[in-house]
Amino acid sequence: MFEQFRWDFRSPEERGDAGENIIYSALNKVRGRKALLPNCYIPVGQKGSTEIDMVFLHESGLYVIESKNYSGWIFGNEEQDHWTQCLRGKFHTTQKHSFYNPLLQNETHICALMELLKDDTIPYYSYVVFGNNCELKNIQLTSGRHHVTYALYLRKDIEYHAQCTGIQLSDEKMDSLYATLVNFTEASSWQREAHIKEVQSKQYPxxxxxxxxxxxxxxxxxxxxxxxxxxxxxxxxxxxxxxxxxxxxxxx
Ligand SMILES: [Zn+2]
Structure with a gap:
């Protein structure tokens, strides 16, 4: 079983260092009119907030990006509450960890954005982006509502997607969306505090x-x-x- 961990079609350079920097530079190269809004704290309910890793405002729509910098093998599908990460442990053991389904997490993000922007002409796209160091195994996407990809392929994936959808947002709309969302990128201290409290109340590792x-x-x-x-x-x-x-x- 462990031999298979080494199997990978990507070269060491391509695997590289995962992380948000790779995602930033990938998005910066996407063709078309665009703006990047990292770490958006979007209000939820009366006093809560949800943190979105990145909102990529593109002429083809709003890309809501959740970045996962995990290593090992990743298993999951749309319905499960939790996905599984398998890591090679010491002495030929496998460690399994579970984490909250990132698609459900991103759906929460999109709902919060919809609630905030209240504009049903905006197309929202859910992208869950994994670092190049993991292996996505048999991830089952059935609804067509989500994209799951490696940071390495993000630019190509979005450019292809944008080609299919065409331009969806006018320049004026993009400007107004940017002006609204930028207020939520630099979280105020109360937003951060509230967010930390929210995270602490969670029952998952x-x-x-x-x-x-x-x-x-x-x-x-x-x-x-x-x-x-x-x-x-x-x-x-x-x-x-x-x-x-x-x-x-x-x-x-
Ligand atoms: Zn503790």
Whole structure:
């Protein structure tokens, strides 16, 4: 099984370093009228907000981009709540981690934008972009509402897509969208604070760029533990390394 981890059709240069910088430079090269709005904090409900990695305003529409800088193998489909990341561990073991379905995450982003802009002439496109270091395995897209791609192919993918859709936004519309959205790129301190609180209330582990899991409450490392008592005695779970100061646990 581990031999297959080495199988990859991309050269080492192409695999390169994943990350948002690669995505920025890819988007900068996309032909056509465009503007890039990184880290948008879009209000949700009364006082919450959702953070969008990048909004790419292009003459063909609004591209809502969620970037995932993970390594290993990635499995998932549209319906699952969680996707799986498989990493090669020590001594020929495989570590499996789950993370919130990025398509569902991006749908939340798009709903927040729709609610904010209240303009149904704007076409929204959901793009989930993985770093060149992972392998997307059998990702099943059925609804046609989402694009999942590598950073390496993002520019080509968007240019092809834009060719098919043609120009959808007038210059005036693009200017007004930019003027609106730019207010949400530099999050005010209360937005950041509210966003951090929101993230902390989440019950899922945070996957770090190196593939290890961090506690969503305190940032501590998550470690495998075996329940010593209660109805789950003998079963494994993830606990925070800062226990007993932090009581976060996660059951796969
Ligand atoms: Zn913790």
């Amino acid at each position: 945070i996957i770090q760029p190196d593939g290890t899991w961090a506690c969503p409450h305190c940032g501590g490392q998550l470690v495998r533990r075996v329940a010593q008592r209660g109805s789950r005695t003998g079963q494994t779970f993830w606990g925070c390394s800062n226990y007993p100061r932090c009581h976060f646990t996660y059951q796969e």
